[in-house]
Amino acid sequence: MPSHDVLIIGAGLAGQRAALAAAECGATVAIISKVHPVRSHSVAAAGGINAALNPEDTWESHAFDTVKGSDYLGDQDAIEIMCREAPGEILWLEHAGVTFHRNESGHLGTRAFGGASAARTYYVADITGHAILHVLYEQLMKQGQLVDRYEEWFTTDLLQDDHGRCIGAICRNLRDGQLEVFNAKTVILASGGAGQVYKPTTNGLIVTGDGIAQAFRIGARLMDMEMVQYHPTTLAGNGLLITEGARGEGAWLLNAEGDRFMEQYAPNKLELASRDVVSRAEQTEINEGRGFEDGTVALDITKVPRRRTLEALREIVNIGRDFAGVDITREPIHIRPGQHYIMGGVKTDTNGLTTIPGLYAAGEVACVSVHGGNRLGANSLLDTLIFGRRSGEHAAKQAAQIPMPTTPSSRVDETQANIDAIVGREPGGRRIAAIKDELGEAMNEYCAVFRDADGLAKAHEIVRRLKEEAPKAAIDDRGSVFNQDVIGAIELGYMLDVAEAIVVASLERKESRGAQFRTDFPERNDDEWLKHVDISANGADVPKVSYSPVTITRWEPEERTY
Amino acid sequence: MPEYTLRIRRYDPQAGEAAYWDEHQVELGERSSVLDAILKVRDERDGSLGIRCSCQQAICGSCGVRMNGKPGLACNTHLEEAARRGHGTGWNPPEEGQRNTLITVEPMGNMPVIRDLIVDMDAVHWTKIRRVTPWLINKEPVPEREYVVPHDNMVDVTQTMACIQCGACVSDCLSMEIDPLFVGPAALAKAYRFVGDPRDAEQFERLKDLSEDEHGIYDCTHCFNCIDACPKGVDPMSQIMRLRRIAGSDHEIKDRNNGYRHEHAFVKNIRRNGLLHEADLLPDSYGGKLHPNAVPELVSSLPTVLTALARRKVTPAKALLHQHKAPKEVKRIFDEIEGREERVELNLYVTGYEDAPEHAEGEHGAGEREPPEESSQPEPSVPSGEPEAPTGPPDKSPTYPGPGEEGSERDERSERDESGDSPSESEDA
Ligand SMILES: Cc1cc2nc3c(=O)[nH]c(=O)nc-3n(C[C@H](O)[C@H](O)[C@H](O)COP(=O)(O)OP(=O)(O)OC[C@H]3O[C@@H](n4cnc5c(N)ncnc54)[C@H](O)[C@@H]3O)c2cc1C
Ligand code: SF4
Ligand code: SF4
Ligand code: FES
Numbered sequence: 001m002p003s004h005d006v007l008i009i010g011a012g013l014a015g016q017r018a019a020l021a022a023a024e025c026g027a028t029v030a031i032i033s034k035v036h037p038v039r040s041h042s043v044a045a046a047g048g049i050n051a052a053l054n055p056e057d058t059w060e061s062h063a064f065d066t067v068k069g070s071d072y073l074g075d076q077d078a079i080e081i082m083c084r085e086a087p088g089e090i091l092w093l094e095h096a097g098v099t100f101h102r103n104e105s106g107h108l109g110t111r112a113f114g115g116a117s118a119a120r121t122y123y124v125a126d127i128t129g130h131a132i133l134h135v136l137y138e139q140l141m142k143q144g145q146l147v148d149r150y151e152e153w154f155t156t157d158l159l160q161d162d163h164g165r166c167i168g169a170i171c172r173n174l175r176d177g178q179l180e181v182f183n184a185k186t187v188i189l190a191s192g193g194a195g196q197v198y199k200p201t202t203n204g205l206i207v208t209g210d211g212i213a214q215a216f217r218i219g220a221r222l223m224d225m226e227m228v229q230y231h232p233t234t235l236a237g238n239g240l241l242i243t244e245g246a247r248g249e250g251a252w253l254l255n256a257e258g259d260r261f262m263e264q265y266a267p268n269k270l271e272l273a274s275r276d277v278v279s280r281a282e283q284t285e286i287n288e289g290r291g292f293e294d295g296t297v298a299l300d301i302t303k304v305p306r307r308r309t310l311e312a313l314r315e316i317v318n319i320g321r322d323f324a325g326v327d328i329t330r331e332p333i334h335i336r337p338g339q340h341y342i343m344g345g346v347k348t349d350t351n352g353l354t355t356i357p358g359l360y361a362a363g364e365v366a367c368v369s370v371h372g373g374n375r376l377g378a379n380s381l382l383d384t385l386i387f388g389r390r391s392g393e394h395a396a397k398q399a400a401q402i403p404m405p406t407t408p409s410s411r412v413d414e415t416q417a418n419i420d421a422i423v424g425r426e427p428g429g430r431r432i433a434a435i436k437d438e439l440g441e442a443m444n445e446y447c448a449v450f451r452d453a454d455g456l457a458k459a460h461e462i463v464r465r466l467k468e469e470a471p472k473a474a475i476d477d478r479g480s481v482f483n484q485d486v487i488g489a490i491e492l493g494y495m496l497d498v499a500e501a502i503v504v505a506s507l508e509r510k511e512s513r514g515a516q517f518r519t520d521f522p523e524r525n526d527d528e529w530l531k532h533v534d535i536s537a538n539g540a541d542v543p544k545v546s547y548s549p550v551t552i553t554r555w556e557p558e559e560r561t562y
Numbered sequence: 563m564p565e566y567t568l569r570i571r572r573y574d575p576q577a578g579e580a581a582y583w584d585e586h587q588v589e590l591g592e593r594s595s596v597l598d599a600i601l602k603v604r605d606e607r608d609g610s611l612g613i614r615c616s617c618q619q620a621i622c623g624s625c626g627v628r629m630n631g632k633p634g635l636a637c638n639t640h641l642e643e644a645a646r647r648g649h650g651t652g653w654n655p656p657e658e659g660q661r662n663t664l665i666t667v668e669p670m671g672n673m674p675v676i677r678d679l680i681v682d683m684d685a686v687h688w689t690k691i692r693r694v695t696p697w698l699i700n701k702e703p704v705p706e707r708e709y710v711v712p713h714d715n716m717v718d719v720t721q722t723m724a725c726i727q728c729g730a731c732v733s734d735c736l737s738m739e740i741d742p743l744f745v746g747p748a749a750l751a752k753a754y755r756f757v758g759d760p761r762d763a764e765q766f767e768r769l770k771d772l773s774e775d776e777h778g779i780y781d782c783t784h785c786f787n788c789i790d791a792c793p794k795g796v797d798p799m800s801q802i803m804r805l806r807r808i809a810g811s812d813h814e815i816k817d818r819n820n821g822y823r824h825e826h827a828f829v830k831n832i833r834r835n836g837l838l839h840e841a842d843l844l845p846d847s848y849g850g851k852l853h854p855n856a857v858p859e860l861v862s863s864l865p866t867v868l869t870a871l872a873r874r875k876v877t878p879a880k881a882l883l884h885q886h887k888a889p890k891e892v893k894r895i896f897d898e899i900e901g902r903e904e905r906v907e908l909n910l911y912v913t914g915y916e917d918a919p920e921h922a923e924g925e926h927g928a929g930e931r932e933p934p935e936e937s938s939q940p941e942p943s944v945p946s947g948e949p950e951a952p953t954g955p956p957d958k959s960p961t962y963p964g965p966g967e968e969g970s971e972r973d974e975r976s977e978r979d980e981s982g983d984s985p986s987e988s989e990d991a
Contacts, residue, residue, distance in 0.1 A: 035614070035616060035622075035624065036624075036683070038622075038623065038726075038727055039614070039616055039617075039622045039623060039624050040622075041616065041617070041622070043617070043621055043622050043623075043726075044617050044619065044621050044622070091707060091708060094708045094709065095700060095704055095708075095709075096698065097697065097698030097759070097761070099716045099719050099720050099723050099759070100708070100716065101713075101716060102711060102712065102713040102715075102716045103713065104713065105710070106710040106711050106712055106713065107707075107708060107710060108708050109713075124716075124720060124723065125717075125720055125724075127621075127720075127723070127724055130621060130723075130724070130726070131720070131723050134723065134725075134727075135698075138696050138697040138698070139697060141691075141692060141696055141697060142697040151684070175676065204616035204617040204618065204622060205615060205616045205617075205618070206616045207616075238618065240618075240619050311717065315621070318620070318638075319619060319620075322620065322638045322640075323593075323619065323638075325593060431605065431606065431609075432605075432609065433604075433605030433606065434605075474609070475609065476608055476609035476610045477609055477610035478610075479574060479576045479577075479610070480576065481574070481575050481576055481676065481677050482612045482676060482677045482678075482680055483610075484609075484612060485609035485610055488609070
């Protein structure tokens with residue numbers, strides 16, 4: 001039975017950063033990922049990472065932009081920490097080998113991003129997440145003696161002792177189907193977001209909310225689950241992302257009549273207003289008949305000099321060509337708002353500790369909450385790294401003070417029985433993909449940019465029904481070597497739990513703030529709703545709702561215009 | 563919507579049976595990808611079909627497979643494009659004038675199959691990556707802030723940084739098929755990522771290591787398969803050639819495979835003859851016909867020579883005498899290139915696009931070439947001087963210049979400046 005001081009579940013940016021930090025503190029570390037670490041969805045992050053590193057810039061300015069972007073729902077203590085520590089993190093990455101863009105003088109150069117009052121986004125062409133993820137993995141290979149990597153292992157359950165402390169996890173080796181108990185003094189969840197709950201989404205097929213559901217199931221609180229980010233520029237057909245970097249470089253948004261409509265909605269920041277603002281503007285144009293027939297508006301990247309596009313936005317040139325048949329350097333491309341990011345997640349403090357002792361969470365799976373009602377572009381990579389590192393350090397220090405738990409290996413029996421039941425299912429159920437598609441389409445219809453009580457109630461009804469159908473869904477694969485069918489069935493269960501949490505929280509918040517726009521409560525209401533909505537498990541019943549206060553340090557809520 | 567036939571290679575290690583072909587008809591739009599089709603089969607008909615995939619946008623590197631005989635990513639290969647490959651690849655080519663609708667999908671080559679389309683990347687690909695010390699070895703002292711390095715150097719190593727570790731190049735590497743120990747295209751491209759990084763302290767050690775390893779940089783046979791296969795424009799073979807040039811010309815590293823001498827003998831041979839005179843090439847590569855190292859090599863290649871003679875591939879006269887003399891034009895090219903102070907290292911990553919037609923006037927005259935064509939051109943091998951005359955590595959100024967390519971790239975940079983683009987540059991620190 002593998003035993004480690006710190007067990008990290010997930011090897012995206014948050015997980016790998018946590019692993020390196022914990023190892024540096026002297027802990028024994030294991031990192032587990034259901035795909036090879038460099039396949040983690042952090043690899044898709046394109047635009048960049050924010051930090052107030054220029055001498056003219058200040059962390060306070062970065063923090064204020066973040067607070068305002070969050071529509072004052074972000075916890076300001078956490079935001080202060082993130083923005084203060086950002087410059088050091090960028091330099092750490094640079095020294096580790098990230099090939100950040102340089103300006104004329106050979107120093108780090110920046111690009112502009114939405115919702116920011118200065119150009120403070122550091123980047124590597126439009127493969128920033130990819131570059132950072134691969135460099136972190138280089139460092140993990142370098143630390144191969146200190147960090148045990150379990151690549152292509154799937155975590156199914158978190159383990160607790162009799163006092164409720166998290167003491168490890170049960171994982172399945174995808175190569176042979178064997179289950180193993182991973183014993184650990186502390187566990188860090190870094191298993192990413194839940195974009196696949198929606199269809200379409202910019203997130204990869206592996207982003208299925210596993211960690212959010214696993215923590216929820218053992219009693220951890222979730223927070224801000226109603227805050228689901230729709231990114232303003234996703235491709236009509238398949239939901240692929242066109243990075244905000246495009247607008248940062250100077251691209252325009254145009255409706256079908258050729259108007260630069262952001263002039264009406266955000267006269268100062270135009271295309272570079274906060275994402276929630278731009279997405280709502282686009283959706284309004286589309287709903288009011290000023291969009292194209294395919295339910296889109298246009299992003300005009302020809303405004304950016306072609307050479308600059310080819311050097312700095314190369315990836316989206318390829319995406320335009322391969323996935324939409326459009327040469328973005330020569331013609332506008334049709335886009336619309338699409339699900340992109342989930343601000344909510346497992347509630348943590350600023351060291352990443354969740355409401356379950358011994359269990360930490362960092363990255364998109366977590367909610368600290370630095371993003372509140374709306375995440376600024378290029379703040380998520382930062383969030384994963386800062387809080388990944390802090391969790392790793394804190395968990396390692398905690399682990400140094402406590403003995404290794406002893407977990408009987410019989411703890412796998414229950415999980416084994418669950419998996420055997422899946423493999424042994426009677427034929428005849430619905431297909432997993434059909435259930436998943438119905439879920440994604442319902443969420444995208446009723447729990448998207450604009451919401452109301454009726455729609456949300458409908459969504460909830462659908463989720464409840466799918467929860468009954470899912471355990472009977474058809475299974476074709478009875479083997480144990482790379483049985484992706486069984487994994488798909490388990491992930492579907494996670495997605496349905498996450499979906500219900502999102503819907504319940506959205507119904508609960510009876511106001512409009514950040515990404516949550518309720519057409520039946522169109523105003524922000526600080527008197528009643530300047531607070532977080534928390535969600536926790538309630539057996540088989542609808543999850544419980546509670547509240548927690550928003551931490552305000554120095555920025556009192558104001559009206560939010562761009 | 564057009565209909566396609568997917569013919570998928572299946573293998574279940576637990577079934578105790580050999581691999582087999584599984585056929586499915588799928589109806590999907592032409593712009594749909596091969597992965598869309600595979601997932602349609604998996605979602606609607608057979609959940610046991612194994613393939614790794616996630617991003618569906620050619621960035622996570624999971625979905626490398628062979629489609630109608632050619633390796634690549636299933637998610638960025640259009641069905642129609644894959645089907646068209648039926649022509650000329652020897653893979654069930656369609657009748658003249660017929661549209662091919664058959665798409666054969668197999669796991670990648672050069673790596674053991676675990677199940678269906680899933681191969682053991684760790685056993686081959688990642689093991690080779692780990693072979694090249696795949697992390698930055700920081701130049702000391704590590705600055706308090708960032709390393710100050712030229713813009714173009716970062717753009718340059720970003721080309722190899724853009725590798726998504728999909729393994730498509732490894733799949734069809736000819737050298738690796740013959741020599742499974744060959745470090746291989748992806749790992750050597752990764753090596754360039756550090757060799758070309760001005761922040762790395764061990765350029766020489768890395769190159770010496772990879773030159774002296776008989777499975778290292780001189781083990782590549784220039785077959786271009788990796789360049790063809792790579793979905794991200796990494797151009798592994800070009801990176802290998804750059805490693806050789808930096809190792810040979812900048813550091814004078816003599817390798818055990820004799821690759822360094824061979825390259826120089828080759829260049830000399832062409833300079834002298836205009837056309838390759840093979841009979842001279844081999845002895846010259848070993849220091850001349852009478853050099854002690856050359857004798858055993860010559861003896862060991864005798865059977866090949868005799869077979870060639872017997873099959874009339876060569877005649878005795880041709881083998882021994884070479885009448886051809888290099889025309890003036892060849893000499894002029896040599897003189898011009900060797901007369902340059904700095905080696906011209908094209909940065910294919912950006913230059914290919916920079917020379918797009920509308921900006922082409924007055925630039926390097928690359929004219930209409932679009933990047934894919936550009937990248938399939940072999941880079942000319944241009945040693946910066948006679949091998950005997952040590953030129954020494956380029957001077958290392960405090961701004962950590964790249965491997966001898968500053969001069970030429972500065973020019974391109976200033977051209978870029980004139981265009982006054984990049985709205986955000988002005989906000990740079
Ligand atoms: C297309 C796109 C572009 C983006 N661009 C930007 C940007 O420019 N700037 C920015 O700041 N943010 C951006 N984001 C957001 C940002 O990329 C993500 O929020 C962030 O990378 C999440 O990192 P993570 O480490 O939390 O999770 P991930 O990178 O998603 O990693 C999750 C890890 O958990 C593992 N895992 C999950 N479930 C299990 C399980 N059951 N068992 C074992 N392992 C498991 C996975 O294998 C993976 O290793 C973008 C997001 C997308 C989708
Ligand atoms: S060019 Fe060299 S490295 Fe590339 S596939 Fe051919 S032999 Fe392999
Ligand atoms: S070099 Fe290209 S083909 Fe090879 S692994 Fe990297 S991205 Fe894939
Ligand atoms: S699915 Fe990610 S590269 Fe194809």
